[in-house]
Amino acid sequence: MSQKNPPERPSDAPPDSDWGEDTFTETSPLAKRWARVVSQASEPPLVPAMPTPLEPGGHVGRYELVTQIAKGGMAAVWLAARPRRSGEREVVALKTLLPNLSADLSFVHMFLDEARLLSEIRHPNVVAIRDVGMHGDIPFVALEWVEGDSLSALLRTLSAKGKEVPLSIALRIVGEACLGLHNAHELRDKKGALINLVHRDVSPANIMLSSSGDVKLIDFGVAKASERLAEQTRTGVLKGKVSYMAPEQVLRLAPDRRTDVWAAGVVLYRLISARLPYEGDIATIVRQIKFGEPLPPLPASTPRAVAEIVHRAMSREPGDRYQTAADMRRAIQYAYAEVCSPVPKDQFAAFVNSNLGSVIQERRAALAKALGRPVG
Helix, strand or coil, X not given: CCXXXXXXXXXXXXXXXXXXXXXXXXXXXXXXXXXXXXXXXHCCCCCCCCCCCCCCCCEECCEEEEEEEEECCCEEEEEEEEECCCCCEEEEEEEEECHHHCCCHHHHHHHHHHHHHHHHCCCCCECCEEXXXXXXXXXXXXXXXXCEEEHHHHHHHHXXXXXXXXXXXXXXXXXXXXXXXXXXXXXXXXXXXECCCECCCCCHHHEEEECCCCEEECCCCCCECCCCCCCCCCCCCCCCCHHHCCHHHXXXXXXXXXXXXXXXXXXXXXXXXXXXXXCCCHHHHHHHHHCCCCCCCCCCCCCHHHHHHHHHHCCCCHHHCCCCHHHHHHHHHHHHHHHCCCCCHHHHHHHHHHHHHHHHHHHHHHHHHHHCCCCC
């Protein structure tokens, strides 16, 4: 059955520029496009669009949907492609707000806030934004396509094989993630003042590993920053995944960049120990973090230099942690010198492909079929 798509709003016409020019500055086409979408999404339409289920082969604006790759409580992510003026088609990760949330302005603004924040962060360890628009009443964001999968997918794959993440690989992943975090934390407004951005959801699900050996942070949807459309907090609502939350998050105190340092420490703990430091139901985890229960010991084989990184990053008091993600990254580099050799990018890419190759090949095949040509 053919899929009918909601009509596109006239103001959602493609910008004249191609993606190479779509950077976010005060006068760029993408910045104007974002402002237009905010205006559209903030005013109820005269005639509400009927939500249409999105399916492979359907379209969201000028993007053809290939396959859905993820779905959460707020948004879905699709592998998609769009035509360019050159005649080629560009591959993107298309993120759409779930239709049932499109009438809730707080969720719409939270979704669009992520687009704005990503537009300001330009770093190889943070996924890049390509486009933003409306599909009927549903906002969408086109993101850089990262061929690969999440760290959480890698952990599931290794667990099924009865394997663990090699220490050198674990250090590379967390070290690269720290580089992206530090760049995000240093984001400033037009006057040069820090906007105090905090990701608040650093976890394996939000760390992408590419087939070419890149590590990229994704999902700034619950990030805290001084300039946001959405409210910073809702009473009684915890932002992020509880197992990776710092004590100040659980206690509902103001987070800062050191909150993300804690989460990076939890990720490193998870990679080394093949378990989380605090486990159980949500209430149990919250209680353990809130009252500062001691961390379960790391494996006896963990080098002292690496154990010190984990314990410092996960210090209960923020003042006792690494004060920046860059400091944690430097500590990881020093640990490399003591305990193992750094993993070159090509070797890391080979590791990713050897463990996530089946998913990568499956998506390549879906793309090749949709685009009518092989995808390298």
